[in-house]
Amino acid sequence: MEANFAALxxxxxxxxxxxxxxxxxxxGGALLAIVIAVVLGLGARLNNVFLRxxxxxxxxxxxxxxxxxQLFFFFFVLPQLGVDLPAxxxxxxxxxxxxxxxxxxxxxxxxNSVPTGQWEATTALSLSKAQRMRRIIFPQAWALMIxxxxxxxxxxxxxxxxxxxxxxxxxxxxxxxxxxxTNTFFAYGVSLVIYFVLAYILTLMMKGxxxxxxxxxGRGESLRDTLSLKAPDTAVAAEGGKG
Amino acid sequence: xxxxxxxxxxxxxxxxxxxPAIKFENVEKRFGDNVVLKDLNFEVARGDRVxxxxxxxxxxxxxxxxxxxxxxxSGGYIYIDGEPLTHxxxxxxxxxxxxxxxxxxxxxxxxxxxxxxxxxxxSVLENIIEAPVHVLGQSKEQATARAMxxxxxxxxxxxxxxxxxxxxxxQQQRVAIAxxxxxxxxxxxxxxxxxxxxxxxxxxxxxxxxxxxxxTDITMLIVTHEMxxxxxxxxxxxxxxxxxxxxxxxxxxxxxxxxxxxxxxxxQAVLGNGEDQIGTR
Numbered sequence: 001m002e003a004n005f006a007a008l009x010x011x012x013x014x015x016x017x018x019x020x021x022x023x024x025x026x027x028g029g030a031l032l033a034i035v036i037a038v039v040l041g042l043g044a045r046l047n048n049v050f051l052r053x054x055x056x057x058x059x060x061x062x063x064x065x066x067x068x069x070q071l072f073f074f075f076f077v078l079p080q081l082g083v084d085l086p087a088x089x090x091x092x093x094x095x096x097x098x099x100x101x102x103x104x105x106x107x108x109x110x111x112n113s114v115p116t117g118q119w120e121a122t123t124a125l126s127l128s129k130a131q132r133m134r135r136i137i138f139p140q141a142w143a144l145m146i147x148x149x150x151x152x153x154x155x156x157x158x159x160x161x162x163x164x165x166x167x168x169x170x171x172x173x174x175x176x177x178x179x180x181x182t183n184t185f186f187a188y189g190v191s192l193v194i195y196f197v198l199a200y201i202l203t204l205m206m207k208g209x210x211x212x213x214x215x216x217x218g219r220g221e222s223l224r225d226t227l228s229l230k231a232p233d234t235a236v237a238a239e240g241g242k243g
Numbered sequence: 244x245x246x247x248x249x250x251x252x253x254x255x256x257x258x259x260x261x262x263p264a265i266k267f268e269n270v271e272k273r274f275g276d277n278v279v280l281k282d283l284n285f286e287v288a289r290g291d292r293v294x295x296x297x298x299x300x301x302x303x304x305x306x307x308x309x310x311x312x313x314x315x316x317s318g319g320y321i322y323i324d325g326e327p328l329t330h331x332x333x334x335x336x337x338x339x340x341x342x343x344x345x346x347x348x349x350x351x352x353x354x355x356x357x358x359x360x361x362x363x364x365x366s367v368l369e370n371i372i373e374a375p376v377h378v379l380g381q382s383k384e385q386a387t388a389r390a391m392x393x394x395x396x397x398x399x400x401x402x403x404x405x406x407x408x409x410x411x412x413x414q415q416q417r418v419a420i421a422x423x424x425x426x427x428x429x430x431x432x433x434x435x436x437x438x439x440x441x442x443x444x445x446x447x448x449x450x451x452x453x454x455x456x457x458x459t460d461i462t463m464l465i466v467t468h469e470m471x472x473x474x475x476x477x478x479x480x481x482x483x484x485x486x487x488x489x490x491x492x493x494x495x496x497x498x499x500x501x502x503x504x505x506x507x508x509x510x511q512a513v514l515g516n517g518e519d520q521i522g523t524r
């Protein structure tokens with residue numbers, strides 16, 4: 001066992017580098033995904049049949065094709081067509097498009113879930129369509145979409161593990177290397193722990209966003225109150241403690 | 244209490260008194276195969292306070308929603324100050340107006356809803372100044388000053404920074420009234436504004452509306468179950484049934500001596516014992 005840890009200590013700098021790649025892919029992919037999700041999610045609600053159609057095709061195509069195949073396509077096929085993208089760009093593009101398509105449905109669904117009365121009030125006040133979406137509907141939909149977006153973010157973090165197929169030396173790649181100096185149980189055990197810790201940190205961060213968004217809508221305590229170490233207040237306890 | 248009309252804003256040139264504030268011309272509204280309104284014609288004069296009564300499903304709320312452009316007109320025309328609201332006749336054809344043109348007319352109309360519909364992502368004050376700032380182009384200071392006046396007049400000057408959901412139903416509805424008035428509407432639509440409120444706070448909301456009716460010349464179209472309020476505020480009552488106007492009269496006549504049998508039975512059902520005068524509240 002000691003030998004294992006010695007090997008781990010020796011591999012630590014490389015694993016650290018791999019962690020950087022994994023995080024870069026996750027954050028880059030997530031940023032691209034949220035932009036795509038908002039654009040396609042809004043586009044899929046347009047009255048214009050042509051534009052709406054384009055958005056729908058886009059969503060269905062990237063939802064309906066395998067992420068691995070998309071990555072292979074960007075990395076191996078595009079160069080044959082004269083488009084040579086760095087592996088990292090291919091990774092972020094593949095993750096962003098794939099998860100962006102999924103999240104577009106989350107965005108669309110959350111927008112549609114904002115109560116009809118809110119939409120009607122904006123008409124009664126003569127707000128333009130853009131003002132309605134930007135100032136009234138989207139801020140309310142945002143609170144609704146965060147839990148689902150968190151799910152997809154965690155998915156994406158774990159999905160990054162397949163980028164070693166396109167030569168990126170990410171966390172999984174380096175723990176795989178570690179296996180050669182230790183054993184299967186140890187190396188994959190280390191990998192599990194690191195992914196779990198990363199996922200949990202992301203979950204906590206997203207939970208913070210959710211608390212903040214809900215507080216802005218007048219539901220639940222502020223993020224500062226949630227983070228303070230005071231005893232949980234009675235309102236939270238009454239909700240079954242799911243603050 | 245301050246008056247409702249803002250002295251700072253230049254009043255829009257108002258059309259001659261003879262032009263009706265609202266005119267329905269052969270209006271038809273269908274939901275699928277269900278015809279809610281058919282061949283509906285009526286006019287509301289400037290400054291009129293018209294209450295629509297009738298059983299549920301008679302189309303009275305649909306009328307308000309058509310004026311607010313919350314529902315699409317299936318046929319016919321609605322005119323506001325003589326100008327088409329959503330559709331106009333061009334070369335004998337019925338043509339829908341562009342969004343810009345519709346918005347110009349819509350700006351003159353305000354609505355208060357049964358469920359208040361305040362924006363939960365904004366404070367009370369932000370709710371009120373949102374449209375004046377972003378639609379009418381008022382400065383934030385100007386809109387805020389006016390909003391504080393309005394909050395004063397609905398009795399909630401200390402709630403400006405409160406969150407809408409911290410308020411009681413009655414308070415939320417008063418904010419909603421202030422929000423509608425902040426746009427200086429020529430026409431105010433009141434859609435069962437007290438139906439979602441506890442009986443003991445209905446009075447506070449109706450009191451404010453009475454005050455508005457007394458101190459302004461806003462044209463009002465009211466759907467309510469509060470017959471005493473209808474009697475106090477309106478100068479005309481229209482009884483609807485099956486999407487048609489069954490009877491139309493002053494509140495005095497309508498509530499004491501209705502002519503049509505359908506009105507008699509409806510009022511009897513709503514007011515309970517027919518020999519009682521309305522106004523047990």
